[in-house]
Amino acid sequence: MAEINRAVTEVAAGILLDSQGRYLLGQRPVGKPYAGYWEVPGGKIEKGESVFAALKRELQEELGIDIESSEELLVLEYDYPHAYVRLHVSIIRSWTGNPRGCEGQELSWQRLADEKPSVEPLLPAAWPMLEKLRLLLA
Template sequence: MVENTRPVTEVAAGILLDKNGCFLLGQRPEGKPYAGYWEVPGGKIENGESVFEALRRELQEELGIDIRSSQELIILEHDYPHAYVRLHVSIIRDWNGTPRGCEGQAFSWEPLNAEKPSVQPLLPAAWPMLERLKALLA
């Protein structure tokens, strides 16, 4: 196994689950790596922030919502060409507001029980998150 020698970017990702058994995916906007790919919302954890604080800030910026709580799902790492990321993935069931694309991004509510999301392509790191979520809730 090859050891990572690149800097690690810490990222908080939040899987929003609604009462209908659907989760939210957002499309990466133009100008970002992997523009047009679909992902779980979130972003970089700033110095001094907890995962929850980063999630709260990122989802307010991206979706205009205020999360009230989260549940840790999984921590995973992925080596993208532009960055080596450690993703702290949480499930979010409780928030105030209605999600909207504050950065002009499209988003899609996807049924958890579907074999695969209706939107493509998904970021490679999104697949293990969704597999873990489905296994947990099965």
Template sequence: MAIRPPLGWPRILGHMPSSSHPEVTASGRPIVEVAVGILIKPDQSILLGQRPEGKPYAGYWEFPGGKIEIGETLLQALQRELQEEINVSINDASEFLVIEHDYPHAYVRLHICLVSSWVGEPKGLENQALSWIFKKDIAKPSLEPILPATLPILEKLNAFLEVAK
């Protein structure tokens, strides 16, 4: 797993590569670009969703998000995915971290964004459960199981929030 250090807050959510040919790993696996949103309330609680049935790792907890389509910016993809999955529209977001993870079914590059302002009450539109995690529980959430790539994100987020106090 590759992790880039936190980029700071804010960072402009810019254009993604628009090639119809995705980047590949050294072993030739396509890299799937994914927009991920961490909804964070003023009290620093964050939202996790449970992956729905029919998807890889069904039942695992993760942050909402999904694949970035060709030609979309990171912000456009994040806006679309959060609207489709949890019925919220983003007012303010910034890129926080980029993590790569090698799953058996896909090699993903996760563009993690902090979403500090949105319109709408989060609701699982894919029949997935949603849960707010309090700041004190971010390092060790009680929800199980946690998607493997989500664990290092939680660690980095916890460290960032400690510094941002």
């Protein structure tokens, strides 16, 4: 792994997977880096917070849902122009509430069986997450 000369931003990302084999993407709102790009929901892990606690908090804030459990999928790093991020990606199969864009963001359910999402552009770091998910569930 290359040496990092930038601060690492720890991020929890949650792939909501429903019983129909669909996953949820959200569109980044105006005012954020990469506004208009589609991503897996989640956000920064606060100091002293576990990945699960961050996921629970972020998905409540972003989507208005309460998650009950998660399973780790992978950890990956990505060097964006605005931040170097370490993404802790989890699969979430169980939640209460109906996901909605609480921050004004658009949401889109995507079929895992489809080769690529029907929405674009996708954040670059989202591609390896979806590839790993497809391999796991193939």
